[in-house]
Amino acid sequence: MKMRELLVAAVCVSAMGSAAMAQDGAVPSQSIVTVMTKGAESQPTLDAKDFKVQVNGKTAQINSVTPLRGDRAGLEMVVLIDSGARNSMGRNMEDIAKFVQSQPLSTAIAIAYMQNGRAVFATPFTSDKLAALRGLHLPGGVPGESASPYFCISDLAKQWPSNSRDVRREAVVITDGFDPYNPRFDPDDPYLQAAIADSVKAGIVINAIFWHDQGFASRTLRGTDTGQNLMSLLTDATGGNYYYQGFSNPVSFVPFFEDLQRRLNNQYELSFSAPFKGNKPDVASLKVKLDVPNTKLTSASRVFMLPGAVPVGQ
Known part of the structure; x- marks a missing residue:
């Protein structure tokens, strides 16, 4: 995802949610995940609600899940x-x-x-x-x-x-x-x-x-x-x-x-915002869980966090 798109995605949440997350020092980021369907070649349809993400042990808000195809x-x-x-x-x-x-x-x-x-x-x-x-x-x-x-x-x-x-x-x-x-x-x-x-x-x-x-x-x-x-x-x-x-x-x-x-052929871009302490770019621990039957998730255990990203137009 382009940085411009990433920043737009990070702010495209409800006003209440954005305000609450801003108080927590939320930082937008993204990670590539691989989701394989067990016993079938068909690609699953996935939604943000299917995932749970933690960055440094803190729950992240998932902004989007994008299939990396087409x-x-x-x-x-x-x-x-x-x-x-x-x-x-x-x-x-x-x-x-x-x-x-x-x-x-x-x-x-x-x-x-x-x-x-x-x-x-x-x-x-x-x-x-x-x-x-x-x-x-x-x-x-x-x-x-x-x-x-x-x-x-x-x-x-x-x-x-x-x-x-x-x-x-x-x-x-x-x-x-x-x-x-x-x-x-x-x-x-x-x-x-x-x-x-x-x-x-x-x-x-x-x-x-x-x-x-x-x-x-x-x-x-x-x-x-x-x-x-x-x-x-x-x-x-x-x-x-x-x-x-x-x-x-x-x-x-x-x-x-x-x-x-x-x-x-079965990779997705997971975009999320997570509370993150500090004002310097750093590598943080990442945990991703997927709640979809008959699937196997492969995800990174580290993610790059870039504090101070300014939303487009501000």
Whole structure:
């Protein structure tokens, strides 16, 4: 949703409700949620009353629920590949290419690689899928070439090559998630937390596929488990999904991409206003519940709050 539309939505409540929420210091925000119907391909019809939202434990007022399809289907997607990944990924290159080619015209794609702590783009955003695929190649396969995947994800968020807020932002990250700068499972890993905060601030949903790096530590059971757990925290925080099959490289990416496509086709923009203390932009905890039978909700656990947003015309 455009910022202009977001601000309009934030003030399009009853005068009484607006006055009450203004007293509580309500701040408008939004989040992407995925709602899958169990046992059916049909997309549910959802309304604001179906959701309950809390920000930092405080109940939020839901302003709108917008299906992200039709004229709101716009999507910017980056496929970010770890340059230290094992070259045996070659057998999965065709899976990646077919996924990219299957995207609709409303999706702009860019291919990037993790290199020395940065997200290095091989192609810019383009709706021409064949042009995007010119940047797809085997990773370098050099141990430690990415530095840390979390450095690279932070860089991706900070340097997202588009200023458009009219469309969703999603990334498909292919890496083992192991952080050589903090080689143990630590939910408070500062590099992980920075990647979460930067992604949430940039409004990016991070999806990830597990693939072993060439490094020795990430090939151990402990290293693999550590990387998978850290990456799960990142995808959960941003509202994405993490794909892996045990501790081994998956034989095929196809089932992962098929599931991801279903998720992309069943996403909604949830706009809400929540009481929020402080006058500085910050990342807050988010809890979303959905009261609709036979559905499964995937939502972010973090949200970016921007105090001081001025309604249009004021």
